[in-house]
Amino acid sequence: MFQPSQKLKNEITISEFKIFPESSIPIKYQSIQQTLDSTGIKQMKALLALKTKEIKDKDNKILALQTSNQQIxxxxxxxxxxxxxxxxxxxxxEEKLQILTQKLTWTIKQLNLRDAELKINGLRKEKGKKLEIVHLVKDFYVPKLNVTQEELQIINQYLTE
Structure with a gap:
């Protein structure tokens, strides 16, 4: 059968827990709640410490990579x-070599001109008509005296050697 007083009593008990402060909750329930709270806090602290360590490890790895990259x-x-x-x-x-090559080429041409001069002077029998090649100007020689066609061929021959 239906017992209204029993149902009403149960409702009041439930509402008592909802209305009254923690002090009215039986001590047994308070200790369970405290245990749950302290366990939850410990777990949260442990989780926070773990996450903090992971972040520090990642930061250290990033710092190490940055340092390594800077060194590279x-x-x-x-x-x-x-x-x-x-x-x-x-x-x-290379520039010095070019200059030395030009000087060497110049010197060789000067020596060749001197050889040509000696040969021509050997061919000339008159004392007053010695050939003197004065200087070389950009691959062109400038003789002091007029040169015959034959002598010019000798000079060109020595210059092409």
Missing amino acids: IKKYEMQSRQINTLIKQFQES
């Missing part, structure tokens, strides 16, 4: 400067 960049910058220095030295050496 510095290394490549230094190597780039060394390569640029070597290129500059090579270009300077």
